Structures are given as C-alpha cells and as structure tokens.
Amino acid sequence: MEIIIAKNYDEMSKISAGIIACEIRKRHDLVLGLATGDTPIGTYNALVDMHKKDGLDFSKVKSFNLDEYIGLAPLHPNSYNFFMRENLFKHININSENVYVPQGNTDDPEEFCLWYEEQIRKAGGIDLQVLGIGSDGHIAFNEPGSSLASRTRVKALLKQTIEDNSRFFDKIDAVPRFAITMGVGTILEAKKLLLIASGKKKADVVAEFIEGPVTSQITATALQLHSYATVVLDLDAASKLKRTEYYNWVRDNKQLVQKKVGR
Numbered sequence: 555m556e557i558i559i560a561k562n563y564d565e566m567s568k569i570s571a572g573i574i575a576c577e578i579r580k581r582h583d584l585v586l587g588l589a590t591g592d593t594p595i596g597t598y599n600a601l602v603d604m605h606k607k608d609g610l611d612f613s614k615v616k617s618f619n620l621d622e623y624i625g626l627a628p629l630h631p632n633s634y635n636f637f638m639r640e641n642l643f644k645h646i647n648i649n650s651e652n653v654y655v656p657q658g659n660t661d662d663p664e665e666f667c668l669w670y671e672e673q674i675r676k677a678g679g680i681d682l683q684v685l686g687i688g689s690d691g692h693i694a695f696n697e698p699g700s701s702l703a704s705r706t707r708v709k710a711l712l713k714q715t716i717e718d719n720s721r722f723f724d725k726i727d728a729v730p731r732f733a734i735t736m737g738v739g740t741i742l743e744a745k746k747l748l749l750i751a752s753g754k755k756k757a758d759v760v761a762e763f764i765e766g767p768v769t770s771q772i773t774a775t776a777l778q779l780h781s782y783a784t785v786v787l788d789l790d791a792a793s794k795l796k797r798t799e800y801y802n803w804v805r806d807n808k809q810l811v812q813k814k815v816g817r
C-alpha cells in the first residue's frame with residue numbers, strides 16, 4: 555500500500571483527482587469505480603475543473619458506483635444516483651450509457667446484483683476503484699463481518715452507519731436499513747484501488763486498517779491483500795498512524811523508490 559499524507563482536505567482532493575486523471579489520460583476508455591459520501595466531493599470538484607480547464611475527456615470512460623440504498627429511486631435526492639449526477643456526471647462529458655449505479659428501487663435486488671457483476675465483467679473489470687472508509691471501517695457498504703470474498707449483494711447497515719449517514723436525511727428513521735453494495739471480493743478484483751479519507755473522526759479506523767491485522771471486522775483491511783492500493787489522507791485522518799515518517803520518506807523519494815521497486 556502506498557500511503558500519501560496531504561496537508562489538508564484540499565490537497566488530498568487534488569492529489570486523488572490527479573491520480574484518477576492520470577489513469578484516464580493513459581487509457582481513454584478507463585473503467586472507473588466510484589464512491590459517494592462527503593470525502594470524494596473535493597476530488598470530483600477537482601476532476602470537473604480539469605475537464606473544464608484542461609479538457610480532461612470522459613467521453614469513453616465507463617463508471618460503476620459502489621453502492622446504493624435499497625428503496626430509493628434514482629431521482630430521490632438522497633439516492634447515490636442523484637449524488638453522482640449532482641457532484642460529477644452533469645458537469646463532465648461522460649456518456650450516460652456508460653454510467654452504472656446500482657438501482658435502489660429494483661423489484662428484484664438479488665437478480666440485479668448478478669446483473670451488475672455481469673456488467674462489470676463484460677466491461678473487462680474495473681481499472682481503478684475509488685473508495686472512502688466508514689467510521690466502522692467499511693468499504694462500500696461492507697459492514698463489519700462481511701466476507702472478504704463477498705460479491706455484489708444486499709447488505710443490512712450497521713447502526714453506526716445509519717447514524718453517520720443520518721446527516722443527509724430529515725430524520726434518522728428515513729435512513730434506509732439496507733443497501734446494494736459491491737462485495738469486498740468484487741472490489742479486490744479492480745486492477746488499482748484508491749482510498750481517500752479525511753478528518754479526525756476517521757483517524758482511529760485509518761490507523762487500524764493500514765497498520766492493524768487483516769480482519770472482516772474492518773473490511774478496509776482487505777486493501778492489504780491487494781497488489782496496487784494507494785491511500786490518500788489528510789493530516790487529521792493520518793494523525794494516529796505510527797509509521798508516518800516512513801510513508802513520508804517513500805513519498806519524498808518517489809523517483810528512487812520507483813527505480814528500485816518499479817511502481
């Protein structure tokens with residue numbers, strides 16, 4: 555895992571947008587996995603800026619979102635579908651036919667999950683998957699105890715996640731109890747992973763997932779099993795890490811490291 559510690563949220567967002575843009579420039583028909591939540595908003599804003607100012611081209615990019623609340627229609631203002639349109643898709647030149655977000659109001663979630671996996675497979679797999687981390691250590695909605703081999707499926711949300719996400723809803727009872735989510739196994743099949751985290755409230759779980767043992771109780775620890783994972787943090791989210799000096803040395807000596815380890 556490559557750990558990049560940025561000064562603040564703004565720098566974290568610019569670095570992660572730069573990593574995504576670099577992959578799109580290398581491969582115009584990149585298959586990009588996307589996340590929602592507060593954390594990636596700055597990254598998406600920076601990508602929109604690159605599209606508007608530098609012509610970053612999304613016309614051939616295909617995207618797959620990680621998750622969606624069960625019961626919310628794509629136009630519901632609290633749906634992740636709506637979030638993606640407002641924060642990214644409507645500001646860039648992505649082709650709507652290339653955009654995949656799980657359908658929260660599907661009649662048959664189980665069938666939908668199989669179909670979603672099939673679409674990812676038909677696209678040739680995800681090249682770069684963007685991830686956030688929940689305060690309970692989840693990636694996508696893979697709550698504690700999720701199998702590290704899990705595939706796209708319906709998952710019941712933990713009370714802590716419902717409480718965390720209630721900030722977007724009028725009242726806590728309005729937060730859906732279930733979601734469709736890519737599984738940890740699905741995520742681990744992406745060729746590259748990029749996890750971003752910001753703020754003091756993520757500091758404990760960030761230290762646990764980077765420097766603690768792999769466990770299904772903190773599904774983000776599965777990144778330790780991936781051969782190409784990058785984590786971009788702001789100083790607050792990185793504040794409980796023990797090996798900061800080492801991560802910073804690797805970052806500051808990137809050219810030398812690349813020459814020796816080829817990455």
Ligand code: F6R
Binds near residue numbers: 588620621685692
């Ligand atoms: C959302 C998702 C979740 C969030 C996580 C952090 O698509 O996959 O795992 O990344 O809950 O959310 P924020 O960024 O709001 O703290």
